[in-house]
Amino acid sequence: MSERIAVYPGSFDPVTFGHLDILQRGLSVFDHIIIAVLNNSSKHPLFTVEERVALLKKSTAHLGAVTVDSFEGLLVDYAKKKNVSVVLRGLRAISDFEYELQIAAINKNLNPTIETCFMMTSNHYSFLSSSMVKEAAMYGGSVHELVPLPVEQALKQKFSSKHHPSD
Structure with a gap:
């Protein structure tokens, strides 16, 4: 039997415990997961692609069958290049499902072999998003229970070097 490999794409700006929950549970279904950080030039991420890859590597070092990579362009092209036909995606709410269903449909249209x-995320993380984490951290809120330690430290560093929004 061949190895079951999935690609887990996203911006991961930054990675949260919700992302890691999907990843760890995904490893119970797949033999190996490639975390693929999207380099989307139209977005203005807080962390560079290189920083996000480094934070993911630190945050997943305790997991075995995980590779962290980055890509530009179409996910289906990246998946084909990596010889992967399954995309792993996490869902928090109905609104996520509607968006993700559209993405899955266009991916299937672009490459019929992609599944x-x-x-579903664990209930404990159903509220959690990277943008909420960034906003909480920007205003000095504790994100200790939301993100891995390397991410918490990186957020503190990013926001301590910027002026407080009310300044």
Whole structure:
């Protein structure tokens, strides 16, 4: 039997415990998961692609069958290049499902061999998003229970070097 490999794409700006929850549970279904950080030039991320890859590597070092990579362009092209036919995506709410269903449909249209595996996030993380984490951290809120330690430290460093929004 061949190895079951999935690609887990996203911006991961920054990676949260919700992302890691999907990843760890995904490893119970797949033999190996490639975390693929999207380099989307139209977005203005807080962390560079290189920083996000480094934070993901630190945050997943305790996991075995995980590779962290980055890509530009179409996910289906990246998946084909990596010889992967399954995309792993996490869902928090109905609004996520509607968006993710559109993405899965266009990916299937672009490459009929691509399958998307949706995994519901654990209830504990159903509220969690990277943008909420960034906003909380920007205003000095504790994100200790939301992100891995390397991410918490990186957020503190990013926001301590910027002026407080009310300044």
